[in-house]
Amino acid sequence: MPQWVDACSTDEIDEEDVMRWDHGGKTYALYHSPDGEFFCTDGLCTHENVHLAGGLVMDYVIECPKHNGQFDYRTGAAKRAPVCVNLKTYPAKAEDGRVLVQVD
Template structure:
């Protein structure tokens, strides 16, 4: 498996309870989420209807899809509310010198 890592920005850019959409070098669009000071990265596209999750809202660890109401855990990727049934892809995140680094 060929992993690469990219810098998704400063931890100061994403306040707790907020998200940021980022484009990885490989063309993947991801959503970085701040859950009480912990950062998580998931695919930006809902697995139900391919809608951007950036348009939804983050409550706790749950990201809500604005299109049909599906919900996912940003910690595990698990689908938590119908109509979503397929988990989101998650990506390892680490913080280094105040920067959010994502492996993909």
């Protein structure tokens, strides 16, 4: 059953930025959108398993630091080659100054 897990403080991620979060033997990427919302995806690019936390965030897009493939981090949709497989996304929310993520 999915559960909400405390990932970090809301202050740890600047707007339009990404942060690596490791939990339960898995790597995730946490995002703070320009409108103040928080999002979470798998932390590795679907193209060559590079950590997305080293990438560039622009509006609602994360650009992989290795080959510049892009994903919409709100939906996980692959947006620019060479990526063609979508990222898995996870529900995330801010509550009492903390970022919570719903994981399996």
